[in-house]
Amino acid sequence: MLDVRRLRTDLEATKAALARKGADPTVLDIAAALDARVRDLSARRDDVRARIKALSKEVGAAHRHGEEDKAEALAAESRALGEEERALSGEADAADERLREILLTTPNTPAADAPEGLTADDNVVVRTVGFDPGGYGEHQRVPHWDIGNDLGILDLERGAKLSGSMFVMFRKQGAGLVRALCQLALDRNADAFEEIRPPTLVRTETMVSTGHLPKFEEEAYHLERDDLWAIPTAEVPLTSLARDEILDEADLPLRLMAYTPCFRREAGSAGRDTRGLLRVHEFDKVEILALATEQQAPALHEELVERATGTLEALGLAYRVVDLAAGDLSFSAARCFDIEIYAPGCDLWLEASSVSWFGEFQARRANLRYRPATGGGTTMAHTLNGSALAVPRVWAALVETHRQPDGSVRIPEVLRPYMRGAETIGRS
């Protein structure tokens, strides 16, 4: 949520920033007008309330002194003011609610250094690592769905039978590989991140805090009977962990990680990239996240990128880091580096992690603050997060990259301890 104060002091600049993201900046004019109206109405309402409170005290005093006539006269006066208070209050609340609706559905503004541009074509490739376009053998040019089928480690038909298309089922070492990847990602970040196992069904407020509601209701699975939402990412519960709390600056940055399933309806992308593991409704992911001060945020953002890419490198995958253009940033993000891995069998760059910095945007929704060590008032925290490892696409790139001429898949050494020592996945 944007800070309303920016609309008072910096309206034009904020509109310009929103326009960089490709959003319609005129909503901010409406918001600014509503804000002025709210302040005017509530000031008048507060004034009436102050008079009612003062009168009420006088009524009490009159009763104590046995001046019943005076008390009744004052009470009548106060009653009349009550009408006025209700009217002003109603108008103020209505305006405030409309303002809040606008604010909740208005995206974050991009960071100043986010690349200019409105589409993915404007994204900037920061670096590419381990990619040799001419260096892939024919045996690596087999898509993972064929490899998975051949080795009996990926059963797409059964997944679809159970739950529908875009639900997948791993078998044998394919299932083990899922677990191994997650365990690896957790272990690699355990030096600095507290492991959390949060609930994966959450309340509406929890989804609102991270920006996944109200605007993207169609994207999430909703259990109507209990009014709970299946999390699309562990970012949702982890960010809300400290909702409505005031942290001490000494506790920041708070680094958290979680291994959870993630559920996405993918309503807006029906039919796109749907083969194999490219886009699925349910998948496992290890998320790393930090709650921080504004000063800590930039270094943490880089650190999260380093941690995510470090794991991909250890797995022997080629990847590139992409600085997202302002217009390609997600709703809540101010700056985001996408990490894409190369899948030689599909010949596609697959988005494997979005390492995002949200500024105060999510914290304001979550009312997540800290008390500066120097004293003074509370300050909104900054939030950052990214996938340490998202299973399906890494699984896909991994089996394609490490496929051997004999059709087996070589297991990268870092994974072997988690795969009961196995060195390859072959037909069994």
Added chain:
RNA sequence: GGAGGGAUGGCAGAGCGGCCGAAUGCGAGGCUCUUGAAAAGCCUUGAGGGGCAACCCUCCGUGGGUUCAAAUCCCACUCCCUCCGCCA
């Protein structure tokens, strides 16, 4: 699912419809005393909003209601605890 009890500031915990944004204790911060520390004493210490300011308003789990006036009375809901039942 059934029965009962509860929800108040960082924590514990009091609170007759008006003198309650809230006693008291702990914790935290500052000062005095001290060579230093401890102890003791004194003072300060919730969040949010509006206003140049004086100052005003909101918040005692959430939402409604009664009243001139609600932490306090009424209704609904949520959450927590205890016991019973069921259960991986």
